Amino acid sequence: MDVFQLNIKSGDNSLFWYDKWLGPVTLEEKYPSLFELESRKKCLVSDRFIDNQFEAHWKTNVIDYTEIRCINNLKNDLSRVHLEPGEDQWACALDNGSQFTVSLLRKKLEHLQYPNRVLPTFKWSKVTPIKVNCFIWRAMQRKIPSAVALKCKGVDIENDNCGACVNRLECSDHILVQYPFACEVRKIIFNWCGLQQAEFSSVGELIIFAENWGSNPRKAIRFLNICHGLIWNLWKLRNERVFNGVFHTPIYGAGAIKSMVYFWTKYRGNEGIGDWDNWTASPFTL
Ligand SMILES: [Zn+2]
Numbered sequence: 001m002d003v004f005q006l007n008i009k010s011g012d013n014s015l016f017w018y019d020k021w022l023g024p025v026t027l028e029e030k031y032p033s034l035f036e037l038e039s040r041k042k043c044l045v046s047d048r049f050i051d052n053q054f055e056a057h058w059k060t061n062v063i064d065y066t067e068i069r070c071i072n073n074l075k076n077d078l079s080r081v082h083l084e085p086g087e088d089q090w091a092c093a094l095d096n097g098s099q100f101t102v103s104l105l106r107k108k109l110e111h112l113q114y115p116n117r118v119l120p121t122f123k124w125s126k127v128t129p130i131k132v133n134c135f136i137w138r139a140m141q142r143k144i145p146s147a148v149a150l151k152c153k154g155v156d157i158e159n160d161n162c163g164a165c166v167n168r169l170e171c172s173d174h175i176l177v178q179y180p181f182a183c184e185v186r187k188i189i190f191n192w193c194g195l196q197q198a199e200f201s202s203v204g205e206l207i208i209f210a211e212n213w214g215s216n217p218r219k220a221i222r223f224l225n226i227c228h229g230l231i232w233n234l235w236k237l238r239n240e241r242v243f244n245g246v247f248h249t250p251i252y253g254a255g256a257i258k259s260m261v262y263f264w265t266k267y268r269g270n271e272g273i274g275d276w277d278n279w280t281a282s283p284f285t286l
Pocket residue numbers: 162163164165168174179180
């Protein structure tokens with residue numbers, strides 16, 4: 001992928017054979033047999049034009065038929081070149097010459113890696129800490145270090161089964177959504193929010209549901225924060241289980257989520273949240 005493209009003006013500071021100044025490949029790559037014939041390989045673009053006409057300097061006389069055909073093709077490529085006063089300049093080639101930004105480059109790289117994938121929408125929450133937003137964004141793309149993901153990356157681990165279930169792979173959707181413990185915790189949290197328990201098969205599904213839930217904007221953002229807290233705490237609890245051998249009950253897990261989101265909202269949000277007792281009764285009373 002070319003991040004920058006060379007816009008030729010006078011041709012005084014670009015190399016005829018080595019720079020990509022005429023299309024996506026260098027002339028060296030496009031015409032290797034002619035490049036071999038070139039007498040001065042580091043010549044400038046302007047060195048090969050006289051009065052805007054191509055002027056070759058070959059080492060030997062060209063007699064080979066295929067070379068003559070190549071020369072005609074090259075001349076044809078060069079016929080649209082018009083040199084003019086001014087300095088040759090590099091411009092960002094990512095999006096029709098728009099200004100270079102890191103996010104533009106990231107989008108292009110993502111597109112190259114997964115040309116057919118539509119990335120999930122993601123509503124960034126200011127109340128949720130940055131590391132949690134990032135974690136959820138990654139989890140939606142199944143890019144968190146689950147056993148399955150690590151094994152995929154070539155990390156030497158014994159097996160990629162879930163340590164708490166029989167014959168289930170430990171992928172991100174399993175840990176955070178499908179795992180019976182995750183379902184139980186989600187049920188408690190959804191009940192607390194006054195919602196019917198809904199079925200989800202992936203983190204993406206759950207987060208998209210949360211992002212589109214509710215018509216009251218204040219309630220909607222609070223529910224989204226709660227779902228962020230749900231996913232984040234399930235990950236923390238999984239790590240405690242896997243690395244420290246600590247098992248907690250779903251009620252403990254739900255309690256951890258309620259208190260974490262309470263403190264996020266109280267100290268990171270700009271709306272009042274009321275007292276703890278009201279919060280534990282329902283997250284939407286205030
Ligand atoms: Zn499991």
